[in-house]
């Protein structure tokens with residue numbers, strides 16, 4: 541049997557939200573926000589890495605979608621010396 545409820549659950553994921561900027565601060569501690577978590581109800585949270593890790597299981601359980609800030613410039617710093 542087909543149910544219209546199942547169709548609702550399979551609704552397409554909304555477009556990627558705006559990239560986080562330096563002005564976006566963790567909802568919990570005020571540090572630079574590196575991850576935006578969009579919940580199924582449409583509201584979103586922004587958090588630093590620390591708090592994202594801390595709440596990750598609950599957020600995943602709540603059906604949150606994680607959008608990590610583009611930190612290519614940070615990664616570059618860490619791989620200094622790698623001439624690849």
Ligand SMILES: [Zn+2]
Nearest residue numbers: 566569588591
């Ligand atoms: Zn935080």
